[in-house]
Amino acid sequence: MKIFSAQQIYQADKSTIQKEQIKSDDLMERAANQLFEWLHSRLRGTQVNIQLFCGIGNNGGDGIALARMLHEHGYSIKVYVVNYSDKRSEDFLLNLERLKDLKVWPDFINKESDLPEISPNDIVVDAIFGIGLNRAPDDWVGSLIAHINNSRAFVLSVDVPSGLPLDEAPWNPDYVIQASYVLSFQLPKLVFFLPKTGVYVNQWEVLDIGLNPDFIANTEADFELIGRPEVLPLYRPRLKFSHKGTFGHSLIVGGSYGKIGAVQLASNACLTVGSGMVTAFIPKCGYDALQTAVPEVMVLTGSRDKYISGIEVPFQPTVVGIGVGIGQDDDTVSAFCAFLKKNKSPMVIDADGLNILSQNTEMLKDVPEMSVLTPHPKELERLIGYWDSDFEKLEKAKAFALKHNLVIVIKGAHTITVYNGKGYVNTTGNPGMATAGSGDVLTGIITGLMAQGYAPVEAAIFGVYLHGLAGDMGASAKGYEALKASVLVEHIGNAYAELLRQPEVEQKETN
Numbered sequence: 001m002k003i004f005s006a007q008q009i010y011q012a013d014k015s016t017i018q019k020e021q022i023k024s025d026d027l028m029e030r031a032a033n034q035l036f037e038w039l040h041s042r043l044r045g046t047q048v049n050i051q052l053f054c055g056i057g058n059n060g061g062d063g064i065a066l067a068r069m070l071h072e073h074g075y076s077i078k079v080y081v082v083n084y085s086d087k088r089s090e091d092f093l094l095n096l097e098r099l100k101d102l103k104v105w106p107d108f109i110n111k112e113s114d115l116p117e118i119s120p121n122d123i124v125v126d127a128i129f130g131i132g133l134n135r136a137p138d139d140w141v142g143s144l145i146a147h148i149n150n151s152r153a154f155v156l157s158v159d160v161p162s163g164l165p166l167d168e169a170p171w172n173p174d175y176v177i178q179a180s181y182v183l184s185f186q187l188p189k190l191v192f193f194l195p196k197t198g199v200y201v202n203q204w205e206v207l208d209i210g211l212n213p214d215f216i217a218n219t220e221a222d223f224e225l226i227g228r229p230e231v232l233p234l235y236r237p238r239l240k241f242s243h244k245g246t247f248g249h250s251l252i253v254g255g256s257y258g259k260i261g262a263v264q265l266a267s268n269a270c271l272t273v274g275s276g277m278v279t280a281f282i283p284k285c286g287y288d289a290l291q292t293a294v295p296e297v298m299v300l301t302g303s304r305d306k307y308i309s310g311i312e313v314p315f316q317p318t319v320v321g322i323g324v325g326i327g328q329d330d331d332t333v334s335a336f337c338a339f340l341k342k343n344k345s346p347m348v349i350d351a352d353g354l355n356i357l358s359q360n361t362e363m364l365k366d367v368p369e370m371s372v373l374t375p376h377p378k379e380l381e382r383l384i385g386y387w388d389s390d391f392e393k394l395e396k397a398k399a400f401a402l403k404h405n406l407v408i409v410i411k412g413a414h415t416i417t418v419y420n421g422k423g424y425v426n427t428t429g430n431p432g433m434a435t436a437g438s439g440d441v442l443t444g445i446i447t448g449l450m451a452q453g454y455a456p457v458e459a460a461i462f463g464v465y466l467h468g469l470a471g472d473m474g475a476s477a478k479g480y481e482a483l484k485a486s487v488l489v490e491h492i493g494n495a496y497a498e499l500l501r502q503p504e505v506e507q508k509e510t511n
């Protein structure tokens, strides 16, 4: 699903109004209807107090129109107009009149007003600001927002949590609604998925208000949300007359004394995701452990016992995954440097492999184009420098990826794969996956997918999704806390099965 900027959403609104020859308040009516249906189908007439806080723009207009529909269906409502400006939108004013026609009189909250009482049992509808927010809310509006947040009521935000700008960090983190649920129009917003702004969104859902599908299809978005429909077409089925050579020979280079497990996890994941063959290159100390733990993996060792030195490999691998558990010993740095100069295979680079690159930036020119880098935030910062906000981080990562023609996988709750100026936002995974070795498994997965012929950016997008899905299935079997990285590997097969499972409706249709 595409993720649009605020500007693109306004354009989509406009093109819909033009194409369908409707008025803008018709579109607002549609939006409010969807909000109403969502709420009504859950409440089914339950008598609960619904307090609607409406701004004076179109987001407020949505709230006022919703209030009318709730009133017409007998719900107990209280409407407040948050009167932060005298530049009221036409559709807001129109809907205010329609509400007054029903003899519903909103209270106006101004600078000097007392804040209304909100009980934890109330439902709050937050329609104060939408995507039009372009500066810090005034302090008295901020106090109202903080008051709503402190009420412990269920807060339903219309389109976006009020106070959250779409393309920069909030001016004051306390002046943003903590939404229990966000009903967002047509397309999800990028801020729902970024670490600093996603915290304001507990749950979200998109409401289809029928914005012009041609416009959406033909407009290039900077970000895309990656769910099952986006991942399924990337899957490469295994053909009957294939053999292990068809699926490539991966080389995993990594490990040091005490960190051989990282290679075990990566090479096991690489095999499990479907690489035809996997060879691991490790220091001598890990030989017995690795051969015993994963007998299907072939093992080569360097000349030193505890650290990798001189990476000599007597075959040309299809793809190289390098860096897990590798450490930063001087010999290892020189071995990595020399290996980069002679290596001809595409690469996946992780962990200390990335830290070595950050400290020896001249090595970057020898990294093959289209290689996949998989940094966590600290590793990314070492590579691209400090950022002030998630937005700056993404811009810097995009610029770095473009400059070196690389794929960068920014790991996090919603991992974002950046390539060729675009960002792909993952939707699978859970907090249980914040555990040692989880990243090693991801490196193995992406390497193993590239071995099978997935293009690097597809391997990254597909691999991140599958890794998260394995985590979700692992968590439902074991719970978050007990989810170890080895459990992720165990669930790779289940994740494939889940991804490829025909939904019940489709099954019925084909029967």
Ligand SMILES: NC(=O)C1=CN([C@@H]2O[C@H](COP(=O)(O)OP(=O)(O)OC[C@H]3O[C@@H](n4cnc5c(N)ncnc54)[C@H](O)[C@@H]3O)[C@@H](O)[C@H]2O)[C@@H](O)CC1
Binding pocket: 010, 013, 014, 024, 027, 028, 031, 055, 056, 057, 058, 059, 060, 062, 084, 085, 089, 128, 129, 130, 131, 132, 133, 134, 135, 136, 137, 138, 158, 159, 160, 185, 209
């Ligand atoms: N345009 C359309 O056709 C549709 C718009 N919809 C709603 O319209 C919303 C956007 O509406 P608007 O563009 O009117 O914007 P908002 O309702 O988000 O904000 C209202 C106005 O307040 C002003 N403003 C911004 N920051 C401020 C601040 N800190 N203090 C005081 N004033 C401030 C701006 O001039 C802005 O236009 C969407 O989020 C969505 O809820 C929906 O009704 C669907 C259809």
Ligand SMILES: [K+]
Binding pocket: 059, 126, 127, 128, 129, 130, 157, 158, 159, 160, 161, 162
């Ligand atoms: K809102």
